[in-house]
Amino acid sequence: MLEIIWFILWTLLWAVYFVLDGFDLGIGSLMPFLAGNEEQKRLMYNAAGPFWDGNEVWLISAGGITFAAFPKVYAVMFSALYAPLLLLLFCLILRATSYEFRSKVESAAWRKSWDCVHFIVNILACVVLGVFFANLFMGIPVDANGVYQGNLLKLFNVYGIAGGIFFTLIFMMHGAIWLTIKTRGPLQAKAFLAAGMLWVGVAAMLIIFLILTLFYTNIYSNYLRMPWLVALPLLAVFGLACIPRLLNENRPLMAWLSSALFIVCTTFFGVMGIYPNMIISSIDPKGTITAFNGCSTPMTLEIMLIVALVMVPIVLLYQFWMYRLFYKPVSVEDLNSDHAY
Amino acid sequence: MDVVMLSRLQFAVTIFFHFIFVPLTLGLSIIIAWMETRYVMSGDEFWKRQAQFWGKLFIINFTLGVVTGITQEFQFGTNWSKYSEYVGDIFGSLLAIEATVAFFLESTFIAVWHFGWHRVGPKLHCLCIWLVAIAGNISALWIIIANGFMQHPVGYVIDEAQGRAVLSNFYDVVFNGFAWGQYAHTILGSWALAGFFVLGVSAWHLLRKSDVDFFHRAFRMVAPFTLVLCLVLAISGDEQGKSVAEHQPVKLAAMEAHWHTGKNVPFYLFVIPDPANERNSVEFLGIPSLLSWISYGSADAEVKGLLDYPPTDRPPVSEVFWNFRGMVALGVIFIALSLWATWQRKKEEQNPWLLKCLVWNVPLPYIALMLGWAVAEIGRQPWIVYNLMRTSDAVSPIPTSSVGLSLIAFTILYTVLGVLDIYLLAKYALAGPKAQEA
Numbered sequence: 001m002l003e004i005i006w007f008i009l010w011t012l013l014w015a016v017y018f019v020l021d022g023f024d025l026g027i028g029s030l031m032p033f034l035a036g037n038e039e040q041k042r043l044m045y046n047a048a049g050p051f052w053d054g055n056e057v058w059l060i061s062a063g064g065i066t067f068a069a070f071p072k073v074y075a076v077m078f079s080a081l082y083a084p085l086l087l088l089l090f091c092l093i094l095r096a097t098s099y100e101f102r103s104k105v106e107s108a109a110w111r112k113s114w115d116c117v118h119f120i121v122n123i124l125a126c127v128v129l130g131v132f133f134a135n136l137f138m139g140i141p142v143d144a145n146g147v148y149q150g151n152l153l154k155l156f157n158v159y160g161i162a163g164g165i166f167f168t169l170i171f172m173m174h175g176a177i178w179l180t181i182k183t184r185g186p187l188q189a190k191a192f193l194a195a196g197m198l199w200v201g202v203a204a205m206l207i208i209f210l211i212l213t214l215f216y217t218n219i220y221s222n223y224l225r226m227p228w229l230v231a232l233p234l235l236a237v238f239g240l241a242c243i244p245r246l247l248n249e250n251r252p253l254m255a256w257l258s259s260a261l262f263i264v265c266t267t268f269f270g271v272m273g274i275y276p277n278m279i280i281s282s283i284d285p286k287g288t289i290t291a292f293n294g295c296s297t298p299m300t301l302e303i304m305l306i307v308a309l310v311m312v313p314i315v316l317l318y319q320f321w322m323y324r325l326f327y328k329p330v331s332v333e334d335l336n337s338d339h340a341y
Numbered sequence: 342m343d344v345v346m347l348s349r350l351q352f353a354v355t356i357f358f359h360f361i362f363v364p365l366t367l368g369l370s371i372i373i374a375w376m377e378t379r380y381v382m383s384g385d386e387f388w389k390r391q392a393q394f395w396g397k398l399f400i401i402n403f404t405l406g407v408v409t410g411i412t413q414e415f416q417f418g419t420n421w422s423k424y425s426e427y428v429g430d431i432f433g434s435l436l437a438i439e440a441t442v443a444f445f446l447e448s449t450f451i452a453v454w455h456f457g458w459h460r461v462g463p464k465l466h467c468l469c470i471w472l473v474a475i476a477g478n479i480s481a482l483w484i485i486i487a488n489g490f491m492q493h494p495v496g497y498v499i500d501e502a503q504g505r506a507v508l509s510n511f512y513d514v515v516f517n518g519f520a521w522g523q524y525a526h527t528i529l530g531s532w533a534l535a536g537f538f539v540l541g542v543s544a545w546h547l548l549r550k551s552d553v554d555f556f557h558r559a560f561r562m563v564a565p566f567t568l569v570l571c572l573v574l575a576i577s578g579d580e581q582g583k584s585v586a587e588h589q590p591v592k593l594a595a596m597e598a599h600w601h602t603g604k605n606v607p608f609y610l611f612v613i614p615d616p617a618n619e620r621n622s623v624e625f626l627g628i629p630s631l632l633s634w635i636s637y638g639s640a641d642a643e644v645k646g647l648l649d650y651p652p653t654d655r656p657p658v659s660e661v662f663w664n665f666r667g668m669v670a671l672g673v674i675f676i677a678l679s680l681w682a683t684w685q686r687k688k689e690e691q692n693p694w695l696l697k698c699l700v701w702n703v704p705l706p707y708i709a710l711m712l713g714w715a716v717a718e719i720g721r722q723p724w725i726v727y728n729l730m731r732t733s734d735a736v737s738p739i740p741t742s743s744v745g746l747s748l749i750a751f752t753i754l755y756t757v758l759g760v761l762d763i764y765l766l767a768k769y770a771l772a773g774p775k776a777q778e779a
């Protein structure tokens with residue numbers, strides 16, 4: 001029972017990470033396409049300004065929880081997928097410095113360089129996350145001892161690449177919708193347009209991804225076994241379907257929440273599809289690790305459950321408060337303040 | 342080099358780089374919170390300017406501390422997967438608690454503090470920096486409790502069937518005395534480092550007569566704080582030494598290059614160890630029975646020598662010995678310097694020698710902290726978990742080339758970022774508050 005609860009909580013942490021960090025990764029990936037001038041670039045940086053750091057902690061927590069609740073999964077996942085994880089890490093390091101360093105030197109070349117870095121690492125992080133999870137859904141070549149029998153390129157198979165594109169489009173759409181909340185004027189108009197266009201891309205990619213999922217993974221077998229789980233993909237599609245209407249009605253917050261619902265349900269759709277497996281070996285069934293044989297002892301799981309049940313609501317509460325505090329669109333006065341990026 | 346050595350090297354590079362930024366974060370947050378509290382209590386805008394000036398430096402320093410910390414959390418899995426699997430039941434939960442209890446708090450409220458000068462009232466704003474300071478220091482506690490388990494494992498049993506260590510008593514793990522001793526020493530050292538940082542930057546400006554009143558008052562506030570910390574630091578170091586003597590006698594023997602077990606062991610002021618011949622080539626100016634006394638609190642206590650342990654169970658003696666000596670020597674310098682600064686704190690601007698010493702001193706506390714951690718970590722070898730798991734058994738089954746490549750990538754990336762960050766820190770520190778406010 002504890003293992004099941006932790007499997008769901010584990011999925012939830014990743015889902016929250018995608019919802020929160022997804023929009024700022026998306027904004028960074030949209031930078032060269034949407035920002036026409038220095039002011040618009042700064043609006044985009046500051047639209048994610050107070051949030052990106054707190055959002056990133058959800059990834060650290062997801063990593064930490066993997067370690068605490070499923071140490072064997074953590075050990076095999078992180079060592080087997082060494083290259084993509086370090087790539088993601090380098091992206092996140094450079095993402096943070098691009099936010100912090102860019103505004104600290106008055107030089108066009110300095111800023112331009114950091115803009116360039118910012119775009120590359122944001123979009124690369126989206127792609128890596130997508131490739132990473134698509135491969136987890138499909139299975140990776142680990143042997144019975146948890147040793148990875150492949151290389152980085154092996155992860156960039158058809159399904160992996162599709163996952164990368166899918167995640168990138170989702171995060172870009174999610175970021176564009178966030179920009180419609182946090183900006184006004186010409187940039188907001190462009191963000192509305194981009195969100196609409198990206199929505200078409202996401203919808204198309206969703207269909208392609210679902211078809212590929214049938215050929216490359218066993219995800220659907222869980223849905224045949226437990227038909228009530230079909231609620232997850234249905235909710236995901238519902239969330240996605242609501243977005244264009246809400247954008248047209250100029251209700252960007254609702255549109256963003258729909259997009260969040262879509263992301264959460266899509267994450268659950270994939271991960272519940274592989275349940276109870278957490279790492280599927282594509283070469284040796286003995287290499288497959290499940291929530292039951294990869295987990296910590298009941299004592300650790302119980303202690304961590306108490307910690308999570310106490311701390312996560314508190315965290316959500318103060319992060320919600322922080323989001324409300326900085327909910328208002330970024331204004332030109334904000335940009336002129338000493339503290340803006 | 343093999344995977345073990347490369348992975349150790351990578352861990353050393355990344356943890357030391359991470360630790361350039363951490364101690365200043367831990368200490369400066371408290372100093373800034375203290376300044377802002379003075380602003381809120383007195384309504385004097387002067388202390389708000391102080392908080393904002395040092396706050397800018399804090400933010401530049403903070404960012405790299407955060408992102409290089411993620412590396413550390415990933416690295417247990419990427420490079421030390423056998424270790425993660427073996428002790429994850431105990432060790433993993435400590436890291437997860439650190440993230441959920443401390444990192445969220447720190448990252449959320451630093452954003453409110455940084456961007457919220459006009460969005461929240463002064464009291465709430467001040468509370469934010471206190472939360473950041475508390476969260477940072479709590480995160481240090483959890484990670485050092487985790488390290489404490491590696492140094493002096495408690496609260497576990499071995500599950501033979503699964504071949505791993507599992508939690509048996511969470512309370513023992515959390516209230517591991519060894520870990521709390523390490524925590525006290527690290528935290529005090531970090532705060533003292535921040536004190537010397539403020540003194541150093543202030544001294545630089547006082548030497549140039551720029552913003553004299555501004556930096557004079559910062560100096561006066563921080564000098565006694567730093568002195569007290571340096572003194573308590575020495576006491577906590579002594580306590581920690583006794584703890585090491587009790588739980589890790591072979592590390593103590595390496596720290597002192599002490600080869601032969603005996604009673605009434607003297608402490609030599611000058612020693613040059615010669616590990617190849619299992620002796621010291623120079624031993625000079627011995628103080629009778631002092632080593633017995635500082636290790637166990639009694640002059641005739643027996644101190645185990647390195648020769649009591651098989652060579653495969655000994656840490657590398659020279660590294661541990663010299664790092665330890667270096668740390669202690671620096672600690673003595675810090676006490677003298679902070680004493681001098683406190684004594685002169687009302688007329689320090691007339692004393693250029695003091696100011697120059699303080700400017701040149703800025704890097705030294707960083708070095709001292711790193712030396713201290715090098716003693717703790719190298720001194721634990723050949724074990725990753727003391728007397729429980731060897732470092733060579735802990736490494737991930739990954740190709741040497743992967744680790745080699747990532748080590749090169751880390752080294753290049755971190756060097757570039759480190760140079761840029763120190764450049765920005767120096768730029769804003771040396772520009773002074775007027776330039777910032779302009």
